[in-house]
Amino acid sequence: MERRKFIRTCCYTTIGLPMLVSVLQSCGLIYYATSTRNANSLIVAKSEFWKVKKNKKVNRSFVLVRIEDDQFPICIYKFEEDKYIASLLKCTHRECELNVGGGIYSCPCHGSEFTITGKVLNGPADRDLKTYKIETDNEYIYLSLS
Numbered sequence: 555m556e557r558r559k560f561i562r563t564c565c566y567t568t569i570g571l572p573m574l575v576s577v578l579q580s581c582g583l584i585y586y587a588t589s590t591r592n593a594n595s596l597i598v599a600k601s602e603f604w605k606v607k608k609n610k611k612v613n614r615s616f617v618l619v620r621i622e623d624d625q626f627p628i629c630i631y632k633f634e635e636d637k638y639i640a641s642l643l644k645c646t647h648r649e650c651e652l653n654v655g656g657g658i659y660s661c662p663c664h665g666s667e668f669t670i671t672g673k674v675l676n677g678p679a680d681r682d683l684k685t686y687k688i689e690t691d692n693e694y695i696y697l698s699l700s
């Protein structure tokens with residue numbers, strides 16, 4: 555790649571990605587759920603997976619959560635009624651934060667893609683994402699952090 559083109563691409567990526575995340579958050583597509591932490595688990599209310607829009611209940615297919623001692627968010631996907639899967643959005647290639655969209659996780663750094671279950675779809679990453687064991691009750695989702 556030509557040097558000037560490389561620098562331009564890097565500038566667009568550096569400026570464009572935070573703007574894209576900001577736009578997606580303002581559109582409600584990316585939503586950070588409220589969570590609480592106890593000894594070894596992160597607790598998220600199931601109600602975080604829906605919102606009321608124009609007097610209608612609208613479901614979210616995923617929410618993001620953060621844990622204070624990790625720079626990367628966790629994405630919790632709801633793939634069936636009361637079935638969830640959670641993956642750390644940390645690319646296994648060189649540790650860039652993954653984007654969520656279109657039913658996959660994609661890496662803005664070198665293009666790796668992962669399924670919502672954390673499996674590698676396309677490299678250069680060759681290891682699956684870290685996922686978390688999940689239990690639920692009537693109201694809450696419990697992610698095991700141990």
Ligand code: FES
Nearest residue numbers: 645647648661664
């Ligand atoms: S860091 Fe994600 S593909 Fe390289």
